[in-house]
Amino acid sequence: MIPSLLFGLPMHASRASAIRWFRLRSVMNAAESQDERAERWRGWMAAAQSGDGETYARLLTELFPFVRGLVRARLGDDAALDDVAQEVLMRIHTARHTYRSERPLLPWVRTITRNAVIDQARRRTRALSRSSSIEPESIAVDPPEPPGSDRLSPTLERALESLPNNQREAVWLLKVEGLSVAEAAERIGVSVGALKLRAHRGYRGLRDLLGRELL
Amino acid sequence: MTEGPTDVQPDEARSNLLIAELVADLRPVRPIPSLRTAVGGILGVWLAAAAVSLFLNDFSPERIGGFAGWIGPGGVFTGLGMMGLGGVVAALALAAPGRERAARGGALFAMLGLGLSAGIGTYLVINGQNGVLQNGSGIADLTCLLIACAVAAVPAVGVTMLAGRAAPFRPLVLVIAAAAGTAAWGAVTAQATCPYGGLRHLMVGHLMAPAIGALLLSLPLLFVLRRSDRA
Numbered sequence: 001m002i003p004s005l006l007f008g009l010p011m012h013a014s015r016a017s018a019i020r021w022f023r024l025r026s027v028m029n030a031a032e033s034q035d036e037r038a039e040r041w042r043g044w045m046a047a048a049q050s051g052d053g054e055t056y057a058r059l060l061t062e063l064f065p066f067v068r069g070l071v072r073a074r075l076g077d078d079a080a081l082d083d084v085a086q087e088v089l090m091r092i093h094t095a096r097h098t099y100r101s102e103r104p105l106l107p108w109v110r111t112i113t114r115n116a117v118i119d120q121a122r123r124r125t126r127a128l129s130r131s132s133s134i135e136p137e138s139i140a141v142d143p144p145e146p147p148g149s150d151r152l153s154p155t156l157e158r159a160l161e162s163l164p165n166n167q168r169e170a171v172w173l174l175k176v177e178g179l180s181v182a183e184a185a186e187r188i189g190v191s192v193g194a195l196k197l198r199a200h201r202g203y204r205g206l207r208d209l210l211g212r213e214l215l
Numbered sequence: 216m217t218e219g220p221t222d223v224q225p226d227e228a229r230s231n232l233l234i235a236e237l238v239a240d241l242r243p244v245r246p247i248p249s250l251r252t253a254v255g256g257i258l259g260v261w262l263a264a265a266a267v268s269l270f271l272n273d274f275s276p277e278r279i280g281g282f283a284g285w286i287g288p289g290g291v292f293t294g295l296g297m298m299g300l301g302g303v304v305a306a307l308a309l310a311a312p313g314r315e316r317a318a319r320g321g322a323l324f325a326m327l328g329l330g331l332s333a334g335i336g337t338y339l340v341i342n343g344q345n346g347v348l349q350n351g352s353g354i355a356d357l358t359c360l361l362i363a364c365a366v367a368a369v370p371a372v373g374v375t376m377l378a379g380r381a382a383p384f385r386p387l388v389l390v391i392a393a394a395a396g397t398a399a400w401g402a403v404t405a406q407a408t409c410p411y412g413g414l415r416h417l418m419v420g421h422l423m424a425p426a427i428g429a430l431l432l433s434l435p436l437l438f439v440l441r442r443s444d445r446a
Contacts, residue, residue, distance in 0.1 A: 051243035060234045086233050093237045095382035097244035098311035108313035115312070115384045197233060 037062075038106050046101035060089055063109065067092075070113045080120060080189075086197060088116045127189040159209040167202035174199050247381050250317055253307045254300075257377070261299075261370040261397065265404040268366045272408040290335035291417045292406055295399045297328025298425055302396015303374060309389040310378035325396065332422050339414055355411050356420035362408075363401035363424035364431055371397040371428075375436045379443030390436035391429050398428020 041059060048056035068085040075081055091112050099108050160168055173184035185195040248256070304321030308314035374393040383389050402424035409420070 048241065049244050049246060051241060053238045053241050056241050057234060057238045060237060061231075064230050064234070082229065086230060089230075089233060089237060091382075093240065095312060098247050098381045099313075100246050100249060103313060111312035111315060197229075197236075200236070201229075201232065 038104060042101060042105045045096070045099055045105050049096060049099070049101070060092075063092070064089060067109065067113055070110060071117060074114070074117045075120070080124075084116055084120050087120075088113045090197070091116055123186065124189060127186060155210065156206075159206050162209060163202050163205050167198050167205060170195050170198035171202035171206065247311060247377075250304070250307055250314060253377050254304055257303050257307070257370050257373050257397075260373045261366070261400045261404075264366050264369040265400075265407075268362060268404050269408060272362070288406065288417060291332045291421055292403060294328040294330075294332030294335070295403045295406070295421065295424070297331065298325045299328075299396050299398075299400035299403060301325025301328060302392045302399060302425070303370070304396075306374050306389050306393035306396060307377060309385055309392065310381035310383045312382065312384070322392070325392075325399075328399070329425075336414060336418055336422070355409075356416060359402070359405040359409055359416070359420035360424055360427050362405040363398050363421070364428050365401070366404045367394070367397035367401035367424075367428050367432065370400065371432050371436055372439055375439045376443045379440045383440065386437060386440050387433070390433045390440055394432035394436055395425040395429040398432065399425045401428065 041062065044055045044059040048059055064085065067088045068081065071081055071085045071088065075084065078084075088109075092109065095112060099105065160171065163171065169188060170184065173179045173187060174181065177184075179187065181195055181199075188195070247253075301321045301324035305318045305325065306321075308318035308321055371393050374397065375390060378389055378393070402421045405424070406417075406421050409416075411420070
């Protein structure tokens, strides 16, 4: 009787009907919580559009695992999973003025995610077709020069080497080889947004490292 | 089965850094107008351009009255109007995420318009009703096509600028839809002052306008779109 009162179970319910009742309740609770979450995010996005940074941070923090799940459902456990999910956040940021608060937020987020995944697939296909079109004879036999071999100062070389691989690669392609952001992104098969982000972090890392050494 | 060993964990530090950067970059924004408002605005721009065109081409209401009694011009007129509305809705819907249903609906509506016009044309040809009204010369066909494209240019630029201020994902499809849709509306305008109502002229000089408009206007519109892209 007490469990019946606690969980709203009908009195004198059989074991089978009790199980059905709990399943129904759990489905209803899940649906309610999804609706509540979607409604909460909708309100937060409207606040973000008016410049509320604190709410925006909460929204992006809650959205990221959701977006990552959407990307994962399409890409699987791909190496680019986090890059694409982060690119989706960047796209949400740049396209936030296209959201209208009277509309549900999740279809808008899903579309942005789907578009980012499609772009990723296109980039990958282009990169694959380009790499497969390169003749073996045209590939240089010399090993690539390490970053900063003879053109960079030893201090900068050390700082560059201490960066994570992906950041070093982004900085190297943009600042040493002089590629455009789009070319560099295509070269390593990541999104432009992800490359910008890596380069930005690389510059920040270099600034921190060089500043410390100079002190 | 247990969870695979290749399970990739999110790079929390990187994502947190990105979120911090995005929050630091946050500025208040004004949401884009609703689809209905945007379509209404473009409709207004087209009507204004059409009014100027009708004024310059000595429009007389009797001409419309003369056509209305015959199924050919009436059907093409209606079909072009549907194509115009569908194309403009599709183009504006393609400019923002979450409007895919509207984009598909617009494309479908435009296809229905094309089907209506083409169906009526085919029906009339099959039933030997090809010569009810005059066809005019090839110059007349060309004149109507040029009027359609000229009238289309203004609302097409409007659609493209509105789209550029949003977040277009498929720019080429968007400008083709905008060009074809507004050219269809341009053809409606041309038809209002056109002295010829023969089936061949309707098919070549009016119904071809969306295709010709897409060919002529898409590239300039793509340029406008890239210039007005706020991203």
